[in-house]
Amino acid sequence: xxxxxxxxxxxxxxxxxxxxxxxxxxxxxxxxxxxxxxxxxxxxxxxxxxxxxxxxxxxxxxxxxxxxxxxxxxxxxxxxxxxxxxxxxxxxxxxxxxxxxxxxxxxxxxxxxxxxxxxxxxxxxxxxxxxxxxxxxxxxxxxxxxxxxxxxxxxxxxxxxxxxxxx
Numbered sequence: 409x410x411x412x413x414x415x416x417x418x419x420x421x422x423x424x425x426x427x428x429x430x431x432x433x434x435x436x437x438x439x440x441x442x443x444x445x446x447x448x449x450x451x452x453x454x455x456x457x458x459x460x461x462x463x464x465x466x467x468x469x470x471x472x473x474x475x476x477x478x479x480x481x482x483x484x485x486x487x488x489x490x491x492x493x494x495x496x497x498x499x500x501x502x503x504x505x506x507x508x509x510x511x512x513x514x515x516x517x518x519x520x521x522x523x524x525x526x527x528x529x530x531x532x533x534x535x536x537x538x539x540x541x542x543x544x545x546x547x548x549x550x551x552x553x554x555x556x557x558x559x560x561x562x563x564x565x566x567x568x569x570x571x572x573x574x575x
Contacts (some may be wrong), residue, residue: 467544
């Protein structure tokens with residue numbers, strides 16, 4: 409079963425679609441929410457990269473849970489524009505490079521993708537759902553970076569990335 413939700417893009421948007429893919433055996437019902445990642449203004453003369461973050465909220469419920477259930481899940485991100493090594497946002501024919509990471513270290517080893525080509529995914533589990541705890545929450549951060557000193561035209565650059573939760 410696949411359910412899709414859409415978030416509207418804004419300047420320097422990096423997330424626009426959310427996808428859900430629960431496994432056929434999952435008894436829990438999970439939802440995922442994220443706000444748009446906005447880098448704000450980019451200064452082409454600044455020698456430091458432009459960084460930003462956004463948060464993901466996961467809510468899993470099971471009512472009533474006759475047995476204890478642990479919800480294991482994986483979060484992946486699509487390429488969006490460009491490649492995993494060099495994602496791009498657009499302003500007409502103009503592009504600006506950026507990337508998304510699983511860690512504040514923002515190294516090539518932590519580029520958030522689908523697990524192929526050296527990209528990382530977030531794979532974890534929630535504390536068990538049971539009669540005393542029918543709702544569980546999890547928070548994850550997406551770390552974004554626009555490399556410094558890109559010779560780009562002034563304007564609003566936008567893009568979208570698909571966030572998929574498999575559980």
